[in-house]
Amino acid sequence: MAAELDPRALRADFPILEREVNGVPLVYLDSAATSQKPRAVLDAMERYYTETNANVHRGVYALAAEATDRYEAGRFSVARLVGADRRGTVFTKNASEAINLVAWAWGIRNLTAGDAIVVTEMEHHSNIVPWQLVAQITGARVLFTPVDGDGRLDLEWLEVTLRTEPVRMVGVVHVSNVLGTINPVAEIARMAHTYGAKVLVDASQSVPHMPVRFADTGADFMAFTGHKMLGPTGIGVLVADPATLDAMEPFLGGGEMISDVRVEGSTWADLPYKFEAGTPPIAEAVGLGAAADYLMDIGMDAVRAHERSLTAYALGVLSEIDGITIHGPKDPDVRGCPISFSLPDLHPHDIAQLVDRQGVCVRAGHHCAKPLMRTLGVGATARASTYLYNTEQDIDTLARALAEARAFMAA
Amino acid sequence: MAAELDPRALRADFPILEREVNGVPLVYLDSAATSQKPRAVLDAMERYYTETNANVHRGVYALAAEATDRYEAGRFSVARLVGADRRGTVFTKNASEAINLVAWAWGIRNLTAGDAIVVTEMEHHSNIVPWQLVAQITGARVLFTPVDGDGRLDLEWLEVTLRTEPVRMVGVVHVSNVLGTINPVAEIARMAHTYGAKVLVDASQSVPHMPVRFADTGADFMAFTGHKMLGPTGIGVLVADPATLDAMEPFLGGGEMISDVRVEGSTWADLPYKFEAGTPPIAEAVGLGAAADYLMDIGMDAVRAHERSLTAYALGVLSEIDGITIHGPKDPDVRGCPISFSLPDLHPHDIAQLVDRQGVCVRAGHHCAKPLMRTLGVGATARASTYLYNTEQDIDTLARALAEARAFMAA
Amino acid sequence: MGLEDLYQQIILDHYRKPRHRGELAAPSVEVDHNNPVCGDQLHLEVRLEDGRIAEVGHTGDGCSISQASASMMSEAAVGLPVDDAMELIEHFRLMMHREAEPDEDRLGDAIALEGVAKYPVRVKCALLSWMALKDALQTHTATTER
Amino acid sequence: MGLEDLYQQIILDHYRKPRHRGELAAPSVEVDHNNPVCGDQLHLEVRLEDGRIAEVGHTGDGCSISQASASMMSEAAVGLPVDDAMELIEHFRLMMHREAEPDEDRLGDAIALEGVAKYPVRVKCALLSWMALKDALQTHTATTER
Numbered sequence A, B: 001m002a003a004e005l006d007p008r009a010l011r012a013d014f015p016i017l018e019r020e021v022n023g024v025p026l027v028y029l030d031s032a033a034t035s036q037k038p039r040a041v042l043d044a045m046e047r048y049y050t051e052t053n054a055n056v057h058r059g060v061y062a063l064a065a066e067a068t069d070r071y072e073a074g075r076f077s078v079a080r081l082v083g084a085d086r087r088g089t090v091f092t093k094n095a096s097e098a099i100n101l102v103a104w105a106w107g108i109r110n111l112t113a114g115d116a117i118v119v120t121e122m123e124h125h126s127n128i129v130p131w132q133l134v135a136q137i138t139g140a141r142v143l144f145t146p147v148d149g150d151g152r153l154d155l156e157w158l159e160v161t162l163r164t165e166p167v168r169m170v171g172v173v174h175v176s177n178v179l180g181t182i183n184p185v186a187e188i189a190r191m192a193h194t195y196g197a198k199v200l201v202d203a204s205q206s207v208p209h210m211p212v213r214f215a216d217t218g219a220d221f222m223a224f225t226g227h228k229m230l231g232p233t234g235i236g237v238l239v240a241d242p243a244t245l246d247a248m249e250p251f252l253g254g255g256e257m258i259s260d261v262r263v264e265g266s267t268w269a270d271l272p273y274k275f276e277a278g279t280p281p282i283a284e285a286v287g288l289g290a291a292a293d294y295l296m297d298i299g300m301d302a303v304r305a306h307e308r309s310l311t312a313y314a315l316g317v318l319s320e321i322d323g324i325t326i327h328g329p330k331d332p333d334v335r336g337c338p339i340s341f342s343l344p345d346l347h348p349h350d351i352a353q354l355v356d357r358q359g360v361c362v363r364a365g366h367h368c369a370k371p372l373m374r375t376l377g378v379g380a381t382a383r384a385s386t387y388l389y390n391t392e393q394d395i396d397t398l399a400r401a402l403a404e405a406r407a408f409m410a411a
Numbered sequence C, D: 001m002g003l004e005d006l007y008q009q010i011i012l013d014h015y016r017k018p019r020h021r022g023e024l025a026a027p028s029v030e031v032d033h034n035n036p037v038c039g040d041q042l043h044l045e046v047r048l049e050d051g052r053i054a055e056v057g058h059t060g061d062g063c064s065i066s067q068a069s070a071s072m073m074s075e076a077a078v079g080l081p082v083d084d085a086m087e088l089i090e091h092f093r094l095m096m097h098r099e100a101e102p103d104e105d106r107l108g109d110a111i112a113l114e115g116v117a118k119y120p121v122r123v124k125c126a127l128l129s130w131m132a133l134k135d136a137l138q139t140h141t142a143t144t145e146r
Ligand SMILES: Cc1ncc(COP(=O)(O)O)c(C=O)c1O
Pocket: A254, A255, A277, A278, A279, A280, B032, B033, B094, B095, B096, B097, B124, B126, B127, B173, B175, B176, B177, B202, B204, B205, B225, B226, B227, B236, B368
């Protein structure tokens, strides 16, 4: 049984939360866009730069060996957080690059004209556009699994499509960054595998917030991003079975990823290096490792329990607002913490601008999910999203700020 | 006339240089692999994370606007350092990704079977392997400009090849990371353009060390990397004329780089965002901007003058070592600061290991330039490389450590 | 910087009671513009008569700034010769990028949008209807000249 | 951790005066291995007789560790039945990854390479000749069985 998490105690670890905005304390409710960073993460990077900064791998001198150790320790922590093999844990620059890696390295060589790639209407652009680009080059088609009125995927459509179309890849988001929906990725993976399609799970919004074991997702590939899980910008992760990666040609070429380079052609380094071209995000891996350690210390069960209860509270508070539409599932058991909503009399941009006056940070826009916006029939939504440092008081402040925004615009 | 640079004063800005290794002070002579970072860079990133961390672009609230401002200010500084248009200054994860961007986005769509891509025998793997990968897919061929005994490119070969082969792209390193050779990139660009080929200059070893104006290189594309120019890991730069980039399809797909995403297809954001998919290296751009500012404050003329004189000193001291072979040009006016050398009785690995005992960090290996190693007829070299924080005393320590290493192995 | 700059009473007034909202009976030209970043949508219709803007009608969805701006733009544009309107659009654009001193005589109520320039993400909202008008005028010129 | 661990006298001795260096008159099998990371190159020849390693010869270029290791490996291997040699190779590999207690009786002088395990970048240098021997023995078995 996971220990309970005390957000008030944890807040002390996050220097930025002491900051004021417009003369009032910061109420950060945009962690789905990017999370704040604890001291432990900032310090790990600072120590790296001031104690052992050197280029990794192949350096003989002590400094380089230390740098390599810390870099690989970062990988080890990240792999442990999601139960992955370290050889199958590849560092990229963000989740988007991780998905592009698969789309280009696997897609360019394996897709042919007429093949189908299935994504969903609730995907983030990062799991749509790479496939469109590769489809354009290979002649493959991108199909979109519909989303129903409760913000759930139409699995029947998916089953029919898998049965009747030459589907080679299914890309699906684990937790929607707009609707909060937790998708049944293991079930989807089972379906896809039955029909010989590969599966890529975009875990950008799940890995930071709940226990995720790569094996349990059933996916062939899993992508997530450092900056949303208490880590730095400039680093993302692709997880896959080493055998899957071994069977693939590399994506980016350069230093580090080769075994030998000859005028006639080159051979590749062992995993995971084959997919890490050039100087990797070294300090960032150290920082992300510290973030993974921090999360494991707290326990992902405790993180999820806290956020489930905070989401339940937020759904309760927000649903009492007159005329509000909350998009996505209403049951906190089947959703993560992003909560998107619309008000009839306030455009999302005005919401975000006006609550900012109370120090409240929420996001307004399409959240990089324009196809979903069209399905929802809106141009944009406002979105509040929490993390382990948020409290019920933050939700109350949001509700109060929304009421004031309304009054201001109506005055 | 540039003010002179005082390395002893500058050293105080670099916390790691106070460190000891094996009980002796650190003598860092591996800046060609990665540079150390001044306080100003570390502090800029720390401030970013503790004051304004938020995802950039499109955030309405004040924190997001501040984050965007600092990110774009970083771009502005970097663009100013090399005289580039900010719309043509694209942030990538490293120099390797910048080159891959061109190889994939431009190459996949513009190269056809039989086309030739010319690189040089002294290229870093990062300017070879991406072309080999894209050649493999498109049926193009990669040709290598030979390097002569003095470490200079055979421009006659290049001229003949341009005249007789369907060359579409010439990739050339500005300053060799092994030989130190400063290549006549403007002349090469003129030749290539005469025959309708595009030119990519790998400026990873020049931009950190000497004044480089993008327009003066004559190149269509220029790549360099943050961590070698006092900046953080996790960021690199591609510079090009905006018109050149406008004519290209994007490379990585995802958030930030779109204008609209529809089920039927997508349209792209304005430059430079079209080529920056996903959450960019935000803190890294802030850090790199601070590095560019730091370099501009000192003045790149002063940096070059210091390193030219230090290189002259080092060439003098090292050439007195019995039996040493120094690879590359001997004239400090036509070379940058990486100095590769071989000793008849000490393998490079043993050199690096043994001088480390004196706190001296030099690199041993192929320096990601295996084709060049074959041309030089060696398996590996030892390489000492300096930067603005190095002094003549550091060179003396290296010479002493080499003598002791020799004595140790001979004892 | 206070939000009152951004949300001046006059802006809120145009937002709540948009002028020239609706469709025209006989538009000379119509265009659809949207701001893909925030989802604002605008349908703009213009009737031209003797080289002047005789009527403007706008419909669509958007935030207070984009809606108010469309209303103010319509007020400022009606009655202007096409050339003057094009100049005014450029003047407004420069004001939004803080590259011109605003001229109240020409801008009318739209001068109140000056404060938006301090909020870069909102500048596109304010510009939407003005860029749509520019497009409409250019489209019309191009079609009639052909 | 002192460098003396890495550069023990016995290692330097094998480096300076490598045993079994050279080519064989009548090798049963020969292989070329190199360490692409550092450029070490090794040509290894083995003569087998009655299922035993009768003779070993090595030539090539490399750092002190890889050269000394080839010399020590040759000493340890000569005279061993193929199966025992394969076991010894695995034992050496485990020692280099700190997964086995070294057995001096079997390793001979090669036990001095234990200290290399502390220098991960150098482990490949030490392993080069042993992996070459493994490859040679396997190649020979595969060819003769066919
Ligand atoms: C000449 C040259 N080009 C390219 C690179 C690659 O830079 P990065 O590893 O940051 O991609 C390097 C450094 O390793 C280099 O020295």
